[in-house]
Amino acid sequence: MRKNRFMKKDNIFPITVKDLEELLNSKFENNPDLSISKFENKGKKALIFYIDYQVQGNMMEEYLLTPLLEKDMKWNNSTILNEIPLSNGKTLQSLDEILTDLLIGGVFIYVEGEDSVIGYLLLKKEKRSLEQSETESVVLGPKIGFTESLVTNLNIVRWTIRSKDLVLESFLVGELEPREVRLIYLKSVANETDINTMKQRISELEIDVVDDSSVLMQYLEDSTSTIFPQFLTTELPDRFSYSINRGRIGVLVENSPTAFIAPTTFFSFFESTEDLYMRWNIGTILRALRFISFILSTIMTPLYVAAVTFHYEIIPIPLLINLGQSRAGVPFTPIVEVLILEFIMELLRESGARLPTKIGQTIGIVGGVVVGTAAVEAGITSNVLIIFVALSALASFSAPNYLMGTAARAIRFPMIILGGVLGMVGLAFGLCFLVIHLLKITSLGRPYLSPVYPLRFQDFNKALFRLPPQFENKRFKSYRPKELIRYSREKAKQKKDIDE
Amino acid sequence: MDINIKIKDNLQIQAFYIFFVVVSIQIGVGLIGFPRLVIMETLQDSWISILIAYAYIVCVLIAMILILKQYDSSDIFGIHVDIFGKWVGKLIGMVFIIHFAISMFSVLITYIEIVRVFIFPNVSIFILSFLILCLVIYSVLGGIRIIVGVCTVLGIYSNWIFLPLIQPTLQMDITHFQPLFETPLPNLLEGAKLSGYSFLGFEMVLVLYPFIKNKKKITFPLFLATSWTTIITLFVTMVVMGYLSYREISIEQWVLLILYKLQTFSFIERFDFIIVASWLIIIIPNMIILMWGITYGMKRMYKIPQRYTLYIASLISLAASPFFYEHFLIQKVINLSAQLGFWLVYVYPFILLPIVLIKKRLLENRK
Numbered sequence: 001m002r003k004n005r006f007m008k009k010d011n012i013f014p015i016t017v018k019d020l021e022e023l024l025n026s027k028f029e030n031n032p033d034l035s036i037s038k039f040e041n042k043g044k045k046a047l048i049f050y051i052d053y054q055v056q057g058n059m060m061e062e063y064l065l066t067p068l069l070e071k072d073m074k075w076n077n078s079t080i081l082n083e084i085p086l087s088n089g090k091t092l093q094s095l096d097e098i099l100t101d102l103l104i105g106g107v108f109i110y111v112e113g114e115d116s117v118i119g120y121l122l123l124k125k126e127k128r129s130l131e132q133s134e135t136e137s138v139v140l141g142p143k144i145g146f147t148e149s150l151v152t153n154l155n156i157v158r159w160t161i162r163s164k165d166l167v168l169e170s171f172l173v174g175e176l177e178p179r180e181v182r183l184i185y186l187k188s189v190a191n192e193t194d195i196n197t198m199k200q201r202i203s204e205l206e207i208d209v210v211d212d213s214s215v216l217m218q219y220l221e222d223s224t225s226t227i228f229p230q231f232l233t234t235e236l237p238d239r240f241s242y243s244i245n246r247g248r249i250g251v252l253v254e255n256s257p258t259a260f261i262a263p264t265t266f267f268s269f270f271e272s273t274e275d276l277y278m279r280w281n282i283g284t285i286l287r288a289l290r291f292i293s294f295i296l297s298t299i300m301t302p303l304y305v306a307a308v309t310f311h312y313e314i315i316p317i318p319l320l321i322n323l324g325q326s327r328a329g330v331p332f333t334p335i336v337e338v339l340i341l342e343f344i345m346e347l348l349r350e351s352g353a354r355l356p357t358k359i360g361q362t363i364g365i366v367g368g369v370v371v372g373t374a375a376v377e378a379g380i381t382s383n384v385l386i387i388f389v390a391l392s393a394l395a396s397f398s399a400p401n402y403l404m405g406t407a408a409r410a411i412r413f414p415m416i417i418l419g420g421v422l423g424m425v426g427l428a429f430g431l432c433f434l435v436i437h438l439l440k441i442t443s444l445g446r447p448y449l450s451p452v453y454p455l456r457f458q459d460f461n462k463a464l465f466r467l468p469p470q471f472e473n474k475r476f477k478s479y480r481p482k483e484l485i486r487y488s489r490e491k492a493k494q495k496k497d498i499d500e
Numbered sequence: 501m502d503i504n505i506k507i508k509d510n511l512q513i514q515a516f517y518i519f520f521v522v523v524s525i526q527i528g529v530g531l532i533g534f535p536r537l538v539i540m541e542t543l544q545d546s547w548i549s550i551l552i553a554y555a556y557i558v559c560v561l562i563a564m565i566l567i568l569k570q571y572d573s574s575d576i577f578g579i580h581v582d583i584f585g586k587w588v589g590k591l592i593g594m595v596f597i598i599h600f601a602i603s604m605f606s607v608l609i610t611y612i613e614i615v616r617v618f619i620f621p622n623v624s625i626f627i628l629s630f631l632i633l634c635l636v637i638y639s640v641l642g643g644i645r646i647i648v649g650v651c652t653v654l655g656i657y658s659n660w661i662f663l664p665l666i667q668p669t670l671q672m673d674i675t676h677f678q679p680l681f682e683t684p685l686p687n688l689l690e691g692a693k694l695s696g697y698s699f700l701g702f703e704m705v706l707v708l709y710p711f712i713k714n715k716k717k718i719t720f721p722l723f724l725a726t727s728w729t730t731i732i733t734l735f736v737t738m739v740v741m742g743y744l745s746y747r748e749i750s751i752e753q754w755v756l757l758i759l760y761k762l763q764t765f766s767f768i769e770r771f772d773f774i775i776v777a778s779w780l781i782i783i784i785p786n787m788i789i790l791m792w793g794i795t796y797g798m799k800r801m802y803k804i805p806q807r808y809t810l811y812i813a814s815l816i817s818l819a820a821s822p823f824f825y826e827h828f829l830i831q832k833v834i835n836l837s838a839q840l841g842f843w844l845v846y847v848y849p850f851i852l853l854p855i856v857l858i859k860k861r862l863l864e865n866r867k
Contacts, residue, residue, distance in 0.1 A: 310619070313770040364567070422623075422631075424777030425615055429631050432784050436639045439649040451648040452656075454514075 003149035011093050013115045017045045020110060024049060027099065034102075039068075044075045045112040054105040055122045064107060064120060080118055091116040125149060130156075133235040133404055140277040144240040150180055150254040153237075157184060157252070160241040165189070169199070173216065176208040178252040181216065189247040191480045194263060194444050196248050213253035217260045222442045228409050229403035230443040232261040232268060242273050248483030249444075263444035265451070265478055267463040269404040270294065275466060284465040289343045290466075297408045298434075300392040301338050302419035302427055304385060308334040310423035326382040341381050341389045342416065344371060346409065349393065390478030450478035501586075501801065502580040504571060505710050510645075512713040515721055517648045518705065521857065522725035524655035524785040525701035527732060529610045532754045532779070534698040535740040539749050542691035544676060545683040546737055549691030554730045555747040557699055561722055564702075568709045568718065570856050576706035577800045583855055590801050596706075597797045599844050602837045603700065604790035605817055608632060609824040609833065611783050614754060616825075617775045629821040629846065632780070632787070633814045639788050640795065640810050644711055647792050651785040658782045662732060664763040664771050665739055671762075672742030697838040698733060701786075702726060703845045707793050759866055 012023070021036055028034040036049040042241045046068075050060070065087050073079050081089050092098050093116045098108060105123025130152070133145030142160075146153045154168060169183040181202060185195055201220045210216050214233060221230045234240055235257055244250050252259050270290045275283035307314055308327070315323060348367035352360040368390070373380045382419055392412065399405040411434065418426035441448035451459035456477050461467040463476070473489045475481045538546045569699075571579060576596060581589035596621055612628050639650050705722060712718055738757050741764075760772040768774070794813050795806040824830050 291867050311770070311773045314768055314773050316764070316766065316769045321765065422628075423619065424773055425619065425628070425780060428777040428780040429635065432635050432781055433638070435653055435657075436635065436642070436646070436650055439639075439653065440642050447649075449649070449653065453652045455517075455652065 002064060012095055013117070014113050015094060017047045017110070017112045020047055023095075037142060041069070041075055046075055047110045047112075048107065049102070049110075050107040051102060051105070054124060055105070055107055056124045059122050060107055063379050064109075064122075068109070077111065077116065078117055080109060080111070084120075086120050086122075089118055089120050089453070092119050093117070109201060125151070127152060136234065136236050136400065138236070138238075138272065138274050140274050142236070143352070144237060145235045146240075146252075146257045148255050148257055152181065152251060153252050153257075153259070154182065156237045157240065157250075160237050161186070161244055166244075171199075171202050173202060173205055174207060174210050177210075179210050180189060182252045182423050184244060184250040184252060186244055186247065186434075189245070189475070189481050189483050190249055191247060191482060194249055194480070197444050198251075198262060202251075210253065213251065213256035213258050213260055216251070216253055220262075222444065223440075226437065226441055227407050228266070228438070228448070229269070229401070229407065230262075230264060230441060230448065232264045233258045233403060234261065234401075235259070236273070239273050239454070242276070246475050247479050247483075263446040263479055264448075265443070265446075265463065266438055266441075267451075269401045271463075272400040280466040280468050280472075287465060290311075290398050290400070293398040294404075294408055297392045297395035298411045298415060299393070299427065299431075300388050301342060301385075301412060302415040302430070305334045305338050305387050305416055306419035306423045306427055309420055323382070323384055326384055329379040330382055331379070333420075335416065337381050337385060338416055338420075339413075341375070341385060342412065344375075345389055345393050446478065446480070451476075453480060501578070501581055503577065503582045504574045505800075506573065507710050511643065511711060513648050513711055514644065515712050515714045515717040517652060518708065518712065518718060519721035519725045519728075520652040520655045521648060521704065521708065521785075521789060522702050522722060523784070524651040524658075525704055525789050526725070526729040527658075527700055527782060528701070529607050529614070529779065529783050530698045530738060531733065531824055532614065532756045534695070534756075535737045536689045536752065536755045537694050538737060539741055539746070541694060542683045542687050543746070544678065545681060545688065546691055546741065547679075548683070548732060549688045550695050550730065550734050552688060552692040553695035554726065555698060556696070557702070557726055558723065560846060560849055561702065561726065563853045564706060565719060565722070567705065567849065567856050570860050571675070573710045573715070575708075575710050575800070577797055579852075579856065583859060585850070586831050593797060593801050595840075596703075596844065597794055599837075599840050600790045600793040601813065602830075603842060604787050604794070604834065605820070606830075606833045606837045607783050607786055607790070607834050608817060609821055609830050611779065611844055612821065613825075613827065613830055614757075614776060614779070617753075625822045625825060626818070629818055632784070636791050636812055637810060639784075640791050641807075644792065647785075650788055650797050654781050654785050658778070659804055661775060661778055661782070662735070663691075664760055664775070665736070667763045668743040668759045672739065674742070676742050676745070677738075693842065695733070697841060699726070699729060700750060700841045700845060701789075704789055706791060707796060716718065716751055723838040748759060753801065818830055 015023075017038060023036075024034060024036060032052050033053065034049060035052050036047060039046045039048065048065075064084055067084050068080065071083055073083055077091060082092075092101070092108075098106075098117055098119065101119055101121065102108065105121060107120045107122050109118045127149040128147055130144055130147060132143045136145075137143075144156065146156065157168070158166070163186060165187040166188050167183075167185055171181045171183065172178040173181050183195075183198060183202065198220070200408065205216075205219055207219065217231050218224070223230065232243070234243075240250055240259050240261065248261050248263065250259055250261050270287060272286075275287055278286065308323070312320060327334075332340070344367075348364065348371070352364050352367070354360075355363060372386050372390070376383055376386060394411075396405045396408040399408065415427065415430045418430045420426075422429065438449050439447075440455060447454060450456060450462050458474060459477050461471060463478075466472070470489060473487050474484050475486060477484060535546075540718060542549050549660060567579065568574070568753055571582075577589075577593040580592045582594060583589065609625075611632070612625050615628060616623060616625070622860070630701060639646055702722070702725070705718070709715070709718070739759060740749065744752075744755060748758075753756055757772045757775065760775045761770060763771045789815065791810065795809040798804045798809040799806050824833065
């Protein structure tokens with residue numbers, strides 16, 4: 001590695017205080033932020049340097065400068081390390097390392113004549129306080145969201161998962177700007193092969209800068225060409241710990257509020273922790289609603305196009321009369337009509353997401369009501385289509401994961417075109433293609449469409465619906481956890497006779 | 501060429517997936533036209549000929565399993581070479597591949613013909629077969645596990661197609677089945693032979709056998725699959741016979757689709773359009789397995805990479821399909837496929853079985 005090569009060469013110590021000051025100044029020629037102060041005690045000169053706004057000023061004053069100047073001692077490296085009541089002191093020799101640490105909040109003391117510099121990391125971190133997650137909102141359950149600070153996030157993870165088995169492995173990714181990446185899993189539950197695969201993928205990664213966890217995720221995923229996300233992203237510590245507890249692997253990245261989880265299956269994108277917090281029958285209904293709405297959002301408007309363009313016979317006569325009346329004034333073919341309206345819909349949604357919340361709401365109302373009504377009155381689209389488009393847009397929001405919702409949006413357009421070109425046959429073709437495509441995807445080498453293929457019936461009650469607690473004593477077999485059983489089933493379902 | 505082959509662990513499949521593979525290859529495009537053929541031959545006793553066919557198929561399956569059990573992990577191509585030597589063995593193996601190819605092609609053109617008749621009279625055959633073959637290529641490129649996956653998922657999915665027959669089932673006329681046992685035996689056997697064509701496909705187990713992880717458990721899913729297909733075929737035939745009169749059956753080419761016209765919901769009027777389109781979901785696994793059989797057989801015997809065979813076979817099918825637009829030409833292909841299938845699947849295993857057993861006995865005696 002490049003860093004190691006330099007380390008040997010640039011050992012410049014011992015050096016006079018004056019020379020060091022000049023050297024530092026030359027390195028920071030265009031940066032006025034470097035503070036260098038000189039002190040002298042019993043004939044020994046010392047130099048303290050740091051970057052002003054990167055360190056915690058009061059801590060430096062209280063624990064570093066005061067003991068150093070007021071205590072009566074002979075200055076050399078060992079006495080200083082002993083006398084200063086800060087725990088994280090270390091001696092550094094390479095100039096390269098010193099400069100790296102200086103940038104992230106190090107304070108350095110150099111006593112003339114010594115062969116190394118003492119450094120303390122007193123980094124000051126500006127961070128926002130803990131807030132409710134904005135991208136994923138839940139009705140029931142913890143609402144706190146991850147923040148940009150890794151330390152805070154680790155703190156939250158430790159709160160939620162209070163297990164001795166919790167492992168938080170650290171990696172540095174990025175050659176130019178190394179950034180800390182944490183691999184989080186439960187040692188006693190998570191599958192070892194998966195952990196090793198993930199470790200290998202992270203450590204073999206050679207990139208200059210990791211921009212965000214979502215970017216790192218794209219480098220680590222199995223297939224880059226598909227539109228379906230293979231790792232689950234989340235901002236909710238609640239959801240994160242839910243997955244970790246079931247034997248999956250989580251990754252947190254410094255400066256990123258989104259964590260991601262692997263391996264995943266297609267069906268896990270429709271899971272919400274809310275399903276667990278509600279009663280099992282209600283949870284089943286809600287989950288079924290999400291699956292139905294995913295299917296609706298992908299095939300509803302294509303079905304309209306196919307039916308109106310080619311097979312109006314499949315629409316019953318009473319409905320056909322209504323449809324014909326509302327479409328009578330529309331000058332476009334159904335496919336053009338649908339594409340225009342879907343485009344407007346996506347436009348509204350995209351601009352609504354970019355604008356601040358208050359304006360976004362206004363735009364939503366203006367767009368939805370005014371444009372919709374005006375489009376019908378102007379004779380560009382039919383009433384029925386407005387309902388279909390609005391419904392399918394609504395349906396695509398019901399997926400608890402934003403990435404899956406976006407995938408549903410993207411599938412719709414090729415389906416519309418297929419429906420407009422080949423009718424029902426085109427739609428059947430699109431559906432077949434989708435199924436084959438989903439079958440081909442893997443996540444960390446595990447099949448994406450599990451438990452449907454490979455068939456694992458005992459996972460159905462976790463992936464597709466929920467059952468009462470006595471049947472949920474096992475973890476997902478699809479993720480191949482080390483420990484499959486969560487609790488003994490016999491105790492959970494003790495039976496009693498009537499009047500006992 | 502090795503007689504016994506060792507398949508990598510990550511390519512092996514569990515035995516119970518054989519159920520889905522066999523069901524999805526047996527239920528294909530033939531089912532649409534099959535009830536008419538068998539009813540024309542045996543009238544109200546057609547259920548007997550289907551059951552005769554089923555009994556015969558059970559015998560064939562036992563023979564096939566006995567043949568396969570004589571080897572550790574070999575398929576039909578390896579067994580041929582072992583029994584008949586290099587040249588004759590590969591020739592007979594080639595006949596099997598031709599059988600697969602003709603079956604696949606007949607499925608393709610029959611489906612396109614149905615689409616042309618029912619939905620799009622003027623659709624370009626070339627474009628339709630291009631799209632279907634794209635799907636075939638895309639999934640065969642994924643390898644055996646993806647192919648079995650497609651069969652499983654689409655196979656489970658496509659079973660709903662038999663639900664919209666509830667309305668005609670409830671309106672069946674029971675007198676259509678009477679009087680019982682009127683048809684003479686030759687006609688029943690002829691009907692059984694016709695059913696045999698509809699049941700073709702389970703011979704794929706001869707090729708898939710080395711890929712199965714737990715080979716000892718293969719018998720149950722195999723029999724379950726043929727039984728399930730028989731039940732579905734029987735059900736469909738009974739409904740057609742019970743609902744339609746003989747005269748109506750005799751003038752319709754694809755009687756099964758007529759029944760779907762009957763089923764209406766408050767939001768769907770003509771169900772047959774949806775069924776014809778959805779039949780694509782049934783024929784895709786069908787074609788995928790046959791295509792895989794072709795590519796794998798060529799690789800096994802002549803060491804041609806599967807990719808090449810896949811592309812070449814698809815190109816040939818694509819180029820040939822536009823020429824089959826007349827019904828009698830398509831019928832010729834189907835008849836050829838039926839003839840070849842009959843001799844290869846229903847007669848040939850009983851010739852092969854004694855030879856395999858005798859050879860094994862001789863080898864044991866020599867030791």
